[in-house]
Amino acid sequence: MTAGAQERFRVFYRIFADSAAQAIRRAHDIAIEQTVEVPADVVPEGFIADEIVGQVGRAEMGERGVFDVAISYSPDSVGSELGQLLNVIFGNSSIQLGIKVIGFEPGATISGRFAGPRFGIDGVRARANRPKGGLISPVIKPQGSTAQQFADIAFRCVAGGADIIKDDHGLADQPMAPFRERTEAIAGAVARANAEFGMSALHFANITGRPDQLVERAFFAKQAGAGGVLLMPGLLGFEIVHRLATDPDFDLPIMTHPSFTGPFVLSPDTGLTHAMMYGTLQRLAGSDISVFPNVGGRFGFSAEECVSIADACRDPEGMGKSIFPSPGGGMSVDRAADMVAMYGDDVVYLIGGSLLRHGDRIGDAVAAMRQAVDAAARVV
Amino acid sequence: MTAGAQERFRVFYRIFADSAAQAIRRAHDIAIEQTVEVPADVVPEGFIADEIVGQVGRAEMGERGVFDVAISYSPDSVGSELGQLLNVIFGNSSIQLGIKVIGFEPGATISGRFAGPRFGIDGVRARANRPKGGLISPVIKPQGSTAQQFADIAFRCVAGGADIIKDDHGLADQPMAPFRERTEAIAGAVARANAEFGMSALHFANITGRPDQLVERAFFAKQAGAGGVLLMPGLLGFEIVHRLATDPDFDLPIMTHPSFTGPFVLSPDTGLTHAMMYGTLQRLAGSDISVFPNVGGRFGFSAEECVSIADACRDPEGMGKSIFPSPGGGMSVDRAADMVAMYGDDVVYLIGGSLLRHGDRIGDAVAAMRQAVDAAARVV
Numbered sequence: 092m093t094a095g096a097q098e099r100f101r102v103f104y105r106i107f108a109d110s111a112a113q114a115i116r117r118a119h120d121i122a123i124e125q126t127v128e129v130p131a132d133v134v135p136e137g138f139i140a141d142e143i144v145g146q147v148g149r150a151e152m153g154e155r156g157v158f159d160v161a162i163s164y165s166p167d168s169v170g171s172e173l174g175q176l177l178n179v180i181f182g183n184s185s186i187q188l189g190i191k192v193i194g195f196e197p198g199a200t201i202s203g204r205f206a207g208p209r210f211g212i213d214g215v216r217a218r219a220n221r222p223k224g225g226l227i228s229p230v231i232k233p234q235g236s237t238a239q240q241f242a243d244i245a246f247r248c249v250a251g252g253a254d255i256i257k258d259d260h261g262l263a264d265q266p267m268a269p270f271r272e273r274t275e276a277i278a279g280a281v282a283r284a285n286a287e288f289g290m291s292a293l294h295f296a297n298i299t300g301r302p303d304q305l306v307e308r309a310f311f312a313k314q315a316g317a318g319g320v321l322l323m324p325g326l327l328g329f330e331i332v333h334r335l336a337t338d339p340d341f342d343l344p345i346m347t348h349p350s351f352t353g354p355f356v357l358s359p360d361t362g363l364t365h366a367m368m369y370g371t372l373q374r375l376a377g378s379d380i381s382v383f384p385n386v387g388g389r390f391g392f393s394a395e396e397c398v399s400i401a402d403a404c405r406d407p408e409g410m411g412k413s414i415f416p417s418p419g420g421g422m423s424v425d426r427a428a429d430m431v432a433m434y435g436d437d438v439v440y441l442i443g444g445s446l447l448r449h450g451d452r453i454g455d456a457v458a459a460m461r462q463a464v465d466a467a468a469r470v471v
Numbered sequence: 472m473t474a475g476a477q478e479r480f481r482v483f484y485r486i487f488a489d490s491a492a493q494a495i496r497r498a499h500d501i502a503i504e505q506t507v508e509v510p511a512d513v514v515p516e517g518f519i520a521d522e523i524v525g526q527v528g529r530a531e532m533g534e535r536g537v538f539d540v541a542i543s544y545s546p547d548s549v550g551s552e553l554g555q556l557l558n559v560i561f562g563n564s565s566i567q568l569g570i571k572v573i574g575f576e577p578g579a580t581i582s583g584r585f586a587g588p589r590f591g592i593d594g595v596r597a598r599a600n601r602p603k604g605g606l607i608s609p610v611i612k613p614q615g616s617t618a619q620q621f622a623d624i625a626f627r628c629v630a631g632g633a634d635i636i637k638d639d640h641g642l643a644d645q646p647m648a649p650f651r652e653r654t655e656a657i658a659g660a661v662a663r664a665n666a667e668f669g670m671s672a673l674h675f676a677n678i679t680g681r682p683d684q685l686v687e688r689a690f691f692a693k694q695a696g697a698g699g700v701l702l703m704p705g706l707l708g709f710e711i712v713h714r715l716a717t718d719p720d721f722d723l724p725i726m727t728h729p730s731f732t733g734p735f736v737l738s739p740d741t742g743l744t745h746a747m748m749y750g751t752l753q754r755l756a757g758s759d760i761s762v763f764p765n766v767g768g769r770f771g772f773s774a775e776e777c778v779s780i781a782d783a784c785r786d787p788e789g790m791g792k793s794i795f796p797s798p799g800g801g802m803s804v805d806r807a808a809d810m811v812a813m814y815g816d817d818v819v820y821l822i823g824g825s826l827l828r829h830g831d832r833i834g835d836a837v838a839a840m841r842q843a844v845d846a847a848a849r850v851v
Contacts, residue, residue, distance in 0.1 A: 120769070127613035128641060129824025134613065138647075143615035167645055168614060174679050174706040175643035178730055182640065182706070186733030186770050233507035233514065234548060235523035260562065261508060263555035265547055267518075299554050301714045302682035302707070326554040326562070327682070328708040334681045350558055353566030354734040354742040362734040389500065390566050444509025 099146070099163040100201045102180050103194030106158045107360050111150060114158035118147045121190065122162050124183050143168050159193065166200040173205060173333045173376060181363070192363040195371050197410055207411020209336050210344040210379040212437050215415060218318060218344060219254045220291035225431065225464045226439040228255035228295075228417065229446055229457055231277060234262060238273040242280035244453060248446075249284035249292040251454030252461040255380075255439060256281050258297035258321055260348045270299070271311060278316035293318025295346050298331075305331050309341060319344040322378075325351030329376045336377025346380040346417065346439075347373050356396075365396040370403020373414065380415040380439050385430075388420025394433065401434055415439045427463035428470065436468060479526070479543040480581045482560050483574030486538045487740050491530060494538035498527045501570065502542050504563050523548050539573065546580040553585060553713045553756060561743065572743040575751050577790055587791020589716050590724040590759040592817050595795060598698060598724060599634045600671035605811065605844045606819040608635035608797065609826055609837055611657060614642060618653040622660035624833060628826075629664035629672040631834030632841040635760075635819060636661050638677035638701055640728045650679070651691060658696035673698025675726050678711075685711050689721060699724040702758075705731030709756045716757025726760040726797065726819075727753050736776075745776040750783020753794065760795040760819050765810075768800025774813065781814055795819045807843035808850065816848060 104121060108114035119131075122145030127134055134140045148161035169176045184190050197205070208214075216222055229248040231241050245256045256277065264270040274296045281294040296312035298305055298320045305327065309320050322332055324347055335341050349369060355362040356369075363372070365383070373381040381404055384390030386397045401416035403409065419441035422430060430440065442460060449456040484501060488494035499511075502525025507514055514520045528541035549556045564570050577585070588594075596602055609628040611621050625636045636657065644650040654676045661674040676692035678685055678700050685707065689700050702712055704727055715721050729749060735742040736749075743752070745763075753761040761784055764770030766777045781796035783789065799821035802810060810820065822840060829836040 124769075126641065127615065127824070128639060129613045129827055133824060133827040135616070139613060139615035143613070167647065168641075170643055170645040170649075172643050172679055172681075174703075175641075175645070177706055178641060178643070178703070182703075182730035184733075185705075185731050186729060186737070186764055188737055188771055233509045233519060233523070235507065235519035236515070259508060261506065261548070261555075261558060263550055263552050263558070265550040265555070267547065269550075299552055300710070301552075302711045303686045303714065306683045323554075323558070323562075325565075326557055326708055327710070328706055330680070330707070331682045334683065349566060350562035351565050353564075354738060357566070357568055357741045358734060358738040361737045384566055389504070391568055444507070444513060447509055447513040 097166045097200045098198035099165055100198045101148070101161050101163045101196040102192060103159060103161050105153070105191040105193045106160055107156055107189035108158055109156065111152060111158060114150050114160065115147065118150065118160040118162060121145065121184050122147050125179050126164065126168050128183065166204070169201070171204050172330070174328060174330050176201070176205070177329060185362070189360050191361060192367055195367065202410065205333065205375055206337070207374050208377050208379045208414050211412025211414055212405070214412070215344050215379050218291070219293055221254050223436060224468055225436065226254040226415070227252065227442065227457060227461050227464065228257050228439050229253050229442045230257050230259050231262070232259035232444055234259060234265065235267055238268040238276035241268060241273060242276040245277045245294065246280040246284045247451070247454040248457050249281055249290050250288050251457030252290070253292050253457050255319070256292055256294045257346065257441065258295060260297060260321065260323055260350050262297050263299040270308060274312050274317060275315045278312070282316045293344070295319040295321045297321040299327070306334060309335055313341065313343055317343065319346060321346045321348055323348045323350045324376065325349065329372065332376035332378055344379040345377060346382060347378040348382045349384065364399070365392065366399040366403035369400040371409065374404065374410050378414060380417050382417045382419050382441065385418035385420045385422065387426070390420060398433065401438070405437055417441055419443065424459050424463040427460065428467040431464060431467035440464065477546045477580045478578035479545055480578045481528070481541045481543045481576040482572060483539060483541050485533070485571040485573045486540055487536055487569035488538055489536065491532060491538060494530050494540065495527065498530065498540040498542060501525065501564050502527050505559050506544065506548050508563065546584070549581070551584050552710070554708060554710050556581065556585070557709060565742070569740050571741060572747055575747065582790065585713065585755055586717070587754050588757050588759045588794050591792025591794055592785070594792070595724050595759050598671070599673050601634050603816060604848055605814070605816065606634040606795070607632065607822065607837060607841050607844065608637050608819050609633050609822045610637050610639050611642070612639035612824060614639060614645065615647055618648040618656035621648060621653060622656035625657045625674065626660040626664045627831070627834040628837050629661055629670050630668050631837030632670070633672050633837050635699070636672055636674045637726065637821065638675060640677060640701065640703055640730050642677050643679040650688060654692050654697060655695045658692070662696045673724070675699040675701045677701040679707070686714060689715055693721065693723055697723065699726060701726045701728055703728045703730045704756065705729065709752065712756035712758055724759040725757060726762060727758040728762045729764065744779070745772065746779040746783035749780040751789065754784065754790050758794060760797050762797045762799050762821065765798035765800045765802065767806070770800060778813065781818070785817055797821055799823065804839050804843040807840065808847040811844060811847035820844065
């Protein structure tokens with residue numbers, strides 16, 4: 092038994108209910124569901140009833156039928172595993188309608204166990220040698236190309252001034268460009284272009300595979316010269332982000348991608364808010380750059396939702412270091428001014444498949460984007 | 472480049488659209504989004520355009536505004552990783568409103584790469600020495616107890632006739648009962664009870680932790696005498712299920728738990744159907760027993776949704792071996808007849824915290840459940 096000087100962490104739930112009394116009853120059900128998961132009358136007295144069961148705070152009424160309730164939990168219900176922290180925050184309650192996670196306060200004890208991002212905005216800027224201004228990140232695609240074709244694209248993008256060369260999240264270990272061959276080719280091309288053009292571009296290699304392969308592949312990418320890794324927590328789980336962010340030998344920044352997470356934010360009355368999913372949770376896990384679908388692209392997030400994500404990524408009061416929001420989709424030279432006005436300076440702009448329209452002159456397109464972002468920043 | 476004699480796999484999407492023409496346009500967008508993710512006009516001709524890009528089949532109109540469309544994909548867009556298969560099925564499209572995955576046909580090539588469950592219903596029955604009738608599975612809780620307290624409960628449950636002793640999914644590696652100590656204690660108690668009462672009960676140990684710990688912990692549980700493992704794909708990712716289901720040395724059945732997956736099924740117009748999430752995907756990954764919230768409990772799944780899950784688990788035309796559906800919540804002696812009528816014979820009944828009301832006589836409560844299920848089966 093531990094306990095004593097530990098500080099409880101708090102999760103804020105939005106509960107959809109007919110009355111305040113019903114909302115409070117549901118909150119007490121959540122406090123039990125997320126911890127002991129037994130009927131209230133059989134909770135053992137003492138430590139379990141007093142510490143382990145969640146404790147319901149005051150409910151605040153929002154719009155009609157909407158109540159925001161804080162529930163605090165003991166760090167002992169978590170231990171030191173990120174997966175179990177998420178399990179307590181929203182494991183079984185994720186399967187109940189009318190409950191949305193809207194906030195998280197780690198408290199001192201959980202903050203001590205999960206330090207968050209290793210690099211954050213300042214650390215990534217230092218590695219990419221881009222002290223100010225938005226970072227430009229072309230995405231290497233399409234799937235089905237050879238490793239050499241990807242490497243050629245990467246080389247040209249760095250020549251044009253790219254800060255980050257990001258693998259498409261659909262590049263896994265397919266036969267056309269297996270992971271190791273592809274990673275060596277792209278990282279090698281980025282290194283050559285950096286040397287030739289005096290750049291410090293970072294290649295973020297997409298890490299996929301079986302759980303017991305992931306760490307090994309991340310280190311392979313590092314050995315091959317990658318400047319960071321791309322991870323998909325929706326498919327791999329969040330633990331791998333934490334695992335690599337806290338490995339003293341790994342020491343590379345992490346970018347996270349939203350694949351297979353959409354249902355968590357798309358329903359108004361279940362899941363998590365956009366800010367929680369693509370801001371708070373990514374930062375909690377240790378991501379340095381959080382990718383999300385940009386407003387105006389093909390995903391239908393609103394400007395308000397995108398700004399809430401960016402705010403959660405960069406909130407100075409948030410957990411650990413501030414991180415880069417990285418809106419993907421819909422970025423173009425024409426929209427650069429709007430995007431800079433919306434997101435400000437600390438942002439990684441993904442530039443996707445439209446770049447391929449420029450063929451061998453893809454580097455010029457990257458340079459044009461760099462200029463457009465810098466020009467917009469001077470105006471702002 | 473491979474290709475040639477490969478058979479494409481098909482994913483069935485329900486698309487919410489204003490017209491058939493719009494639905495077809497959206498389907499073509501999905502076919503690109505899930506593969507090359509570049510504008511249609513820059514897709515390279517040849518192999519990529521002909522093989523890698525998804526191919527849209529015929530759309531069938533359902534209710535007004537609802538269209539069901541099949542899209543086929545090349546196994547080359549996947550390779551041999553389960554995570555990448557899920558990425559192609561629903562990675563980025565999960566973030567777009569109005570698309571729900573309603574079906575999956577693996578085809579011969581993907582079926583060859585992902586063989587599905589190792590044990591299935593027959594294999595688990597053989598291990599538990601329960602050739603017919605529903606299996607009874609008490610859940611060991613509450614979190615906050617000591618390893619010895621859990622072991623005592625497990626011993627009494629086996630004495631009462633339990634087939635499976637399942638760890639609560641909230642038992643991770645907390646200080647009150649760390650993973651190794653807890654697993655040795657419970658598995659040891661189950662082994663002693665099996666010997667004393669002539670039973671073949673299986674302890675399913677909950678495996679959590681960092682990705683590079685999972686396989687090691689699963690083997691630790693096996694060494695300690697566990698008869699199976701419990702995994703949470705919503706938190707750990709689906710790859711760990713496939714990893715263990717295909718390891719020739721591991722050779723234990725796998726039970727999967729739905730924690731952190733609710734938002735995938737709770738919205739009518741995004742995510743996956745209940746049958747896909749808790750039937751097809753679990754079976755694809757290699758689970759032998761799929762836990763889901765029972766109708767009439769506290770989760771609000773309908774009887775129809777629960778039956779659709781059970782059907783997908785046991786469909787003889789489904790992928791690989793048929794597996795056990797395992798409804799949790801709301802099971803009692805009084806409801807046994809209804810449950811048997813609803814789920815039939817091939818089912819694992821979870822019995823949760825209400826068992827704790829019986830204190831030291833918990834074994835009698837398990838025995839009463841065994842009798843009630845058997846009596847109901849004779850009537851049916």
